[in-house]
Amino acid sequence: QVQLVESGGGLVQPGTSLGLSCSTFGTIYDIYRMGWYRQSPGKQRELIATIGAGGDTDYTDALKGRVTISRESTKNTVYLQMRNLEPEDTAVYFCKLWWLGHGDYWGHGTQVTVSS
Numbered sequence: 001q002v003q004l005v006e007s008g009g010g011l012v013q014p015g016t017s018l019g020l021s022c023s024t025f026g027t028i029y030d031i032y033r034m035g036w037y038r039q040s041p042g043k044q045r046e047l048i049a050t051i052g053a054g055g056d057t058d059y060t061d062a063l064k065g066r067v068t069i070s071r072e073s074t075k076n077t078v079y080l081q082m083r084n085l086e087p088e089d090t091a092v093y094f095c096k097l098w099w100l101g102h103g104d105y106w107g108h109g110t111q112v113t114v115s116s
């Protein structure tokens with residue numbers, strides 16, 4: 001049984017930074033990629049960034065420069081650091097795992113609210 005658990009969300013003020021974590025539980029190997037998505041009310045879930053097993057990263061253009069994805073491979077944990085947050089960043093942030101030969105897995109999400 002594979003589980004992904006996101007943490008680090010909350011209420012933050014505009015202009016501040018926030019870090020999210022995604023921990024994996026279960027026996028997992030041959031991970032292809034891990035990544036972060038977000039979904040705002042009334043909108044489709046959108047990709048933020050992904051990171052491969054070798055540390056290669058890919059960012060969506062709209063957020064490049066304000067977010068950094070990183071990974072602690074020994075713990076199968078992925079992080080998302082967000083800077084200069086705006087109210088438009090308010091969303092539920094989801095972690096995703098692409099596990100080679102075993103399918104894709106999602107976390108349940110963590111709410112990030114940016115408001116003064």
